[in-house]
Amino acid sequence: MTGIAFAVTALGARDVSAQTAATSAPGTPAPATPTAAAPAPEKAPSDLQSPEQASTRNSAYTLPAHMVSFESGALGIGGGDVVALMGISYGLGAGFQINANLAHFAVGMFNLGAGWHFIDTRYFDLGVKLGAWYGHGKWYWIATPAAEKLISKIDVIALPIELTASSTPTRWLELDLSTAYAWASFFGSAPSERSPFADNEIGLRQFFLRPGARFFLADHTAFEISTKLPLYSGIPLEDRTLSVPFKRAWAIEGGFRSRFARGLFGSIRLHYGSISNVLYGARIYPSFEIELRR
16 A cells, blocks of 8 residues: 555656646746736827927917927018018027028018027916017018108117916916017108008017917817007107007907928918008908928
8 A cells, every 4th residue: 555655646746747847848838927907108298289289479388499490471460470471490499499580581670589488387387588670661662652762761670578478277278478578769760650660560669468368179279369458559759759559559369270280280360450450451350370390
């Protein structure tokens, strides 16, 4: 009996050893063990609120480092895109960018702008934009014959500065509030209050607020609205500053901004205000813009 028990025990041990060897043999896959599923990585923003796609117009944002933007548009009423827009902007990094409207160079309005997005948080952003303008009236060839004769004797210098706060409390809403001051001065022998530089507001000394909102209707489309509320507007003359009433200087605009393809954006806006009437002969007037980012 003792021999039989020994044989059975030895045989069982040999079977177990054989199974163990087979399990650990090279080339034999080990049985899969269930593991906990790893959490999916958070998706990077790819909509109009992402840094690469956020609008830099009337907001605290600037272009990311080494990104360049080409803009083309017409019939705008703001100082930077009045009449025509052929802009170029470049992100320098650390929240800085530089920009210029090359279309204005062709009509004697030389300009250069810079922006700095210096507070960048999840729900609140703050940025500042500076500009420098020099208008040579003799080269402003798009004026009417009567205005051209007048403006040929006038030059203008303008230095605007704008501080803008932007907040994104939800994924579908952005709120913007700008506080801006523009200093301007005329040089020449003609009445500056009757010049196209005063009509297009580049030659105004002005302090104003601009509240605005953007409603993100989809990843690629947003509705934008803002209003310009001047607290002070004046045309600098030789011996005094001619005050411009609120009703002649305030304006409101609304429209849509969409992404058509990667890096390609389009905007269409409807403007209302006295400046639209002065520039284009109608208080309500549309403008459009195409932007390419690379």
